[in-house]
Amino acid sequence: MKSIAVDMDGVLADVYRQFLEMHFQDTGEKISPEAIRGLKEAEAFPLLKKHVHSPGFFENAPLIPGAQDSLKKISAHYKLFIVSAATEFPLSLYEKHRWLNKHFPFIHWRQMVFCGSKEIIKTDIMIDDHFKNLDHFSGETYLFSQPHNETTSPGKHVRVSSWKELEKLLLPDPDKLEQ
Amino acid sequence: MKSIAVDMDGVLADVYRQFLEMHFQDTGEKISPEAIRGLKEAEAFPLLKKHVHSPGFFENAPLIPGAQDSLKKISAHYKLFIVSAATEFPLSLYEKHRWLNKHFPFIHWRQMVFCGSKEIIKTDIMIDDHFKNLDHFSGETYLFSQPHNETTSPGKHVRVSSWKELEKLLLPDPDKLEQ
Numbered sequence: 328m329k330s331i332a333v334d335m336d337g338v339l340a341d342v343y344r345q346f347l348e349m350h351f352q353d354t355g356e357k358i359s360p361e362a363i364r365g366l367k368e369a370e371a372f373p374l375l376k377k378h379v380h381s382p383g384f385f386e387n388a389p390l391i392p393g394a395q396d397s398l399k400k401i402s403a404h405y406k407l408f409i410v411s412a413a414t415e416f417p418l419s420l421y422e423k424h425r426w427l428n429k430h431f432p433f434i435h436w437r438q439m440v441f442c443g444s445k446e447i448i449k450t451d452i453m454i455d456d457h458f459k460n461l462d463h464f465s466g467e468t469y470l471f472s473q474p475h476n477e478t479t480s481p482g483k484h485v486r487v488s489s490w491k492e493l494e495k496l497l498l499p500d501p502d503k504l505e506q
Numbered sequence: 507m508k509s510i511a512v513d514m515d516g517v518l519a520d521v522y523r524q525f526l527e528m529h530f531q532d533t534g535e536k537i538s539p540e541a542i543r544g545l546k547e548a549e550a551f552p553l554l555k556k557h558v559h560s561p562g563f564f565e566n567a568p569l570i571p572g573a574q575d576s577l578k579k580i581s582a583h584y585k586l587f588i589v590s591a592a593t594e595f596p597l598s599l600y601e602k603h604r605w606l607n608k609h610f611p612f613i614h615w616r617q618m619v620f621c622g623s624k625e626i627i628k629t630d631i632m633i634d635d636h637f638k639n640l641d642h643f644s645g646e647t648y649l650f651s652q653p654h655n656e657t658t659s660p661g662k663h664v665r666v667s668s669w670k671e672l673e674k675l676l677l678p679d680p681d682k683l684e685q
Contacts, residue, residue: 440620442620
């Protein structure tokens with residue numbers, strides 16, 4: 328059984344929706360998704376630092392559509408690990424743990440990894456929205472599309488735009504036929 | 507520069523001293539270190555589950571003698587990561603982060619990993635007190651002596667009983683001469 332490392336922010340948790348919403352609450356200004364294509368997250372959201380340090384930011388993040396259902400199916404065929412960069416934001420550690428337990432009750436604490444750099448992660452496959460995590464990884468790599476990476480060529484990584492796409496790429500034929 | 511994964515509990519943090527002290531506070535009974543040689547931690551400390559879930563257990567754990575000084579020296583010669591099994595105890599995540607910042611201010615958040623299983627950790631060297639973490643690891647392995655592992659043969663791992671011993675094994679000659 329192959330092992331797979333799945334990122335949280337931007338892959339399971341819809342942090343863009345959370346940023347857009349919190350920016351609107353703070354400023355009354357609606358940021359257009361089109362306007363932030365290709366911008367780094369910190370460029371797109373000038374209040375990012377404040378928001379990621381706000382209690383509840385990670386715990387109340389909405390889900391990326393389809394993530395729950397697809398990850399459940401994928402976990403039947405792969406040794407699944409959730410690998411999230413979290414040590415930069417100490418508050419996020421507890422919140423991310425709670426968020427995973429709430430939305431993905433089938434994921435055991437043994438399958439959770441909260442780290443800073445992902446360079447010491449060894450799995451067969453990695454799914455992430457950041458080049459910095461995928462570029463030095465030696466296994467198969469899937470780049471999950473988010474506005475900050477959309478205008479850059481995926482290079483050696485396979486770009487995917489949804490969990491449905493990932494299902495098609497990762498699940499064996501019988502599961503594809505089920506859909 | 508070789509990379510090294512260093513465990514926290516039983517290697518940097520003296521959880522045995524913490525267990526002995528908390529057991530005494532709760533029961534008035536002094537457990538003799540001799541009486542618990544070879545016992546698993548949960549066998550040695552019947553109140554273990556209660557204590558590891560108590561706020562402050564990890565944050566107030568004393569240091570293993572020499573850990574600060576040796577790790578500082580070692581970090582000049584290795585790419586250092588602290589890899590701690592922590593996701594079983596959600597409270598410990600924040601406490602361990604604070605404990606590291608307090609006692610090892612030279613360790614950056616990028617070097618911290620809080621996980622459940624260590625099977626997806628890829629470094630050149632691992633230092634740990636638990637066989638379950640070392641046995642499946644493919645690099646060099648050092649077994650840090652603790653009462654729970656003392657009566658078992660280290661097998662393919664190099665047993666060490668102190669940070670001074672680790673310094674001798676890991677640091678280049680000039681550092682050895684400095685001492």
